[in-house]
Amino acid sequence: MTERGLLIVLSGPSGVGKGTVRKAIFESSDNDFQYSISMTTRNMRKGEEEGVDYFFRTKEEFEALIEAGEMLEYAEYVGNYYGTPLSYVEETLAKGKDVFLEIEVQGARQVKEKVPDGVFIFLTPPDLEELRSRIVNRGTDHADVIDQRMKVAKEEIEMMALYDYAVVNDEVPKAVKRIKEIIASEHFRVDRVIDKYRKMIEEL
Numbered sequence: 001m002t003e004r005g006l007l008i009v010l011s012g013p014s015g016v017g018k019g020t021v022r023k024a025i026f027e028s029s030d031n032d033f034q035y036s037i038s039m040t041t042r043n044m045r046k047g048e049e050e051g052v053d054y055f056f057r058t059k060e061e062f063e064a065l066i067e068a069g070e071m072l073e074y075a076e077y078v079g080n081y082y083g084t085p086l087s088y089v090e091e092t093l094a095k096g097k098d099v100f101l102e103i104e105v106q107g108a109r110q111v112k113e114k115v116p117d118g119v120f121i122f123l124t125p126p127d128l129e130e131l132r133s134r135i136v137n138r139g140t141d142h143a144d145v146i147d148q149r150m151k152v153a154k155e156e157i158e159m160m161a162l163y164d165y166a167v168v169n170d171e172v173p174k175a176v177k178r179i180k181e182i183i184a185s186e187h188f189r190v191d192r193v194i195d196k197y198r199k200m201i202e203e204l
Contacts, residue, residue, distance in 0.1 A: 017175075
């Protein structure tokens with residue numbers, strides 16, 4: 001029987017650098033995760049690709065998938081839906097592959113209810129001024145949207161208690177190293193491997 005893969009959930013406030021850190025993890029030579037691409041109704045940003053960064057869908061298409069129970073999690077954030085297709089995640093975990101989710105904080109709460117044995121990592125900014133600076137320097141949002149994102153970010157940081165680990169994104173290579181070390185250690189937790197050893201004992 002194949003050992004079930006780990007579900008690794010990375011989230012944090014808008015502008016903290018989730019996408020940048022995730023890309024750095026997946027570009028490294030020792031990466032052994034399957035990235036679960038999220039779905040969104042927001043507009044595609046410059047440099048993004050359909051089916052690579054996100055699955056871009058209309059609001060109507062997204063709501064139809066919610067109705068059909070085909071989302072592991074979803075959230076409405078600053079006027080757009082974000083979510084994770086369920087079937088891909090379950091099939092990949094069953095094959096023994098680790099699945100890496102980069103999602104919004106609201107979505108992570110839903111995943112924790114459905115998959116409590118996942119590894120939940122909260123990416124934090126060094127401080128809130130740095131966070132505002134990152135959002136402003138993106139150049140993709142108007143001032144009122146930036147203010148709204150900052151308000152939401154403060155609320156999201158207060159939800160850190162839902163997570164297993166907090167990783168500061170002061171420098172991307174350091175954040176990547178910390179996350180990889182967390183995942184490596186999680187594979188050796190007794191509660192994850194004990195059933196395999198019990199089965200071996202039964203077969204003696």
